[in-house]
Amino acid sequence: MKDFFNYEVIAECPHTRARVARMSTPHGIIETPCFMPVGTQATVKAMAPFELEMLGARIILSNAYHLYLRPGVDIIEKAGGLHGFMGWDRAILTDSGGFQVFSLASLRNVSDDGVEFQSHLDGSRHFLTPASVMAVEESLGSDIAMCFDECTSYPISEEDARRATLRTIRWAMLCKQSHSRPDQALFGIIQGSVFPELRRLCGEALVDMDFPGYGIGGLAVGEPKRMMYDVLELMDQLLPRSKPRYLMGVGHPLDMVEAIALGVDMFDCVLPTRNARNGSVLTSRGMLNVRRQELKDDLSPLDPKCNCYVCKNFSRAYIRHLHKAGEILASRLCTWHNLHFMLELAREARRTIVDGSFPRLLEYCRKVFGDETD
Incomplete structure (x- = not known):
């Protein structure tokens, strides 16, 4: 993996936990902290790829759930993967689609094995497992893939949050076991809502699995800002400084800069x-x-x-x-x-x-x- 993906801290703020790093991928070097424009459907809405290059974007985000449902993985594979399909030769991160499964799909049934759900597009039924999601992301050929996780809303009971956290840990292990593409980095995702003990439980478990990077999910979903920052302070204590941290779905200017001060590297919104x-x-x-x-x-x-x-x-x-x-x-x-x-x-x-x-x-x-x- 080090031949394809590497993260190196090159400067640190003497007053905060902020740092500058270089992250190398098969499609170029990304300097962090970085903001990733969102191209959910293999396009950043209203922008052409060459315009994103002119703006200096080095990495964008796409969504495995949406691309799995439409146009389907087969056509993207025939195009040479997501880079060829959308005409973008810089880095791509694919979200597994866990958030979309839980927020968009209807009639879903969650078990430890995966999620059975009905498509929000045409009502067709699907069953996603950690292994099948890894197969989709590997076929898409993104530079960074995210584990399949169980997302939670806010507010949520501690009991329900614990259940989702334990399932997220189990799925992270299964994703790591299933993932085999050497030129694609797989990031784990830490859940636990606003409960410190659950965040600690999930963070420690995923750090033990030794992922090359870590997503922090389940924030900016309605919780008070102070709670979000408290979670990020805890993550700064738990996560290794030698690996990138990605705050998922957060991109308000102040939230981004506050999170940078707490050691976060990557953002999308x-x-x-x-x-x-x-x-x-x-x-x-x-x-x-x-x-x-x-x-x-x-x-x-x-x-x-x-x-x-x-x-x-x-x-x-x-x-x-x-x-x-x-x-x-x-x-x-x-x-x-x-x-x-x-x-x-x-x-x-x-x-x-x-x-x-x-x-x-x-x-x-x-x-x-x-x-x-x-």
């Missing part, structure tokens, strides 16, 4: 692209709704401090006009800008960790975005 399609953009002064009436005559850029293609070439008034007219370009331009913001924020985190000024970035994000995470 649909909100920057979803919000963009709804006219909500990230700026150095916080969120901006471009549909607002007062922007009708505003010829300034979305963010005067931003140097992205959109801010260099288009005004708030123009982008508002596009949204009001229902033009596709509105979604494309706002998505471009929001992804640039998140990727640039990760780059700024790396820069400030190296030069020792990361705490100033953290305080800035708390000031600008703090009210939005309460």
Whole structure:
């Protein structure tokens, strides 16, 4: 595995637990902390692969559950794997789809062996096991695959959370036993909701299994922010500093920077692209709704401090006009800008960790975005 995947810490913040690392994969080197644009259906909505390259994205995320149901693994294999199918020659991480099985599928039946469920697309019935999910992810050919896990909602009883945690541990062991592709790193996923003893139980069990990296799942599902940060503090104590940590599904600017301060390396979230399609953009002064009436005559850029293609070439008034007219370009331009913001924020985190000024970035994000995470 070391021939294909390697993680090396190259700088650490003297004031926090933040660090900068280089992670090598078969499709290139990724500097962390990093934000991964979400391409659930083998595409980042409203963006072409070459545009993502222009933005500096080195890794994107796709979803094994969705691709298994549509278009199916066979056609992707015929195309030479997911990289060839979607025309993306940089790194890809595939989520196993555990969250989607539990949130989208109807009539599901969970057992220690796997999950029987009804497709949200056509009602067809399927049975996913740790072994079958590994087979799907290996066929997709992603650089990083995630274990199959049982996701939980919030709030949840400690009894139900324990049951899901024990099942997640069992499935992680079965995934590791089934996974055989040497050019694909398999990350374990730590569950346990907001219960410290369950998080510790799951974390210690998965560390003993010696995965090359670890996902932290089951957060940002409605729990208070302080609870999420408490879990991350515990994970920083439990997880080896020599391996990458991936906070799954979290991508609000402040949450990302707070998590970086607690030793997290990798992030993904649909909100920057979803919000963009709804006219909500990230700026150095916080969120901006471009549909607002007062922007009708505003010829300034979305963010005067931003140097992205959109801010260099288009005004708030123009982008508002596009949204009001229902033009596709509105979604494309706002998505471009929001992804640039998140990727640039990760780059700024790396820069400030190296030069020792990361705490100033953290305080800035708390000031600008703090009210939005309460």
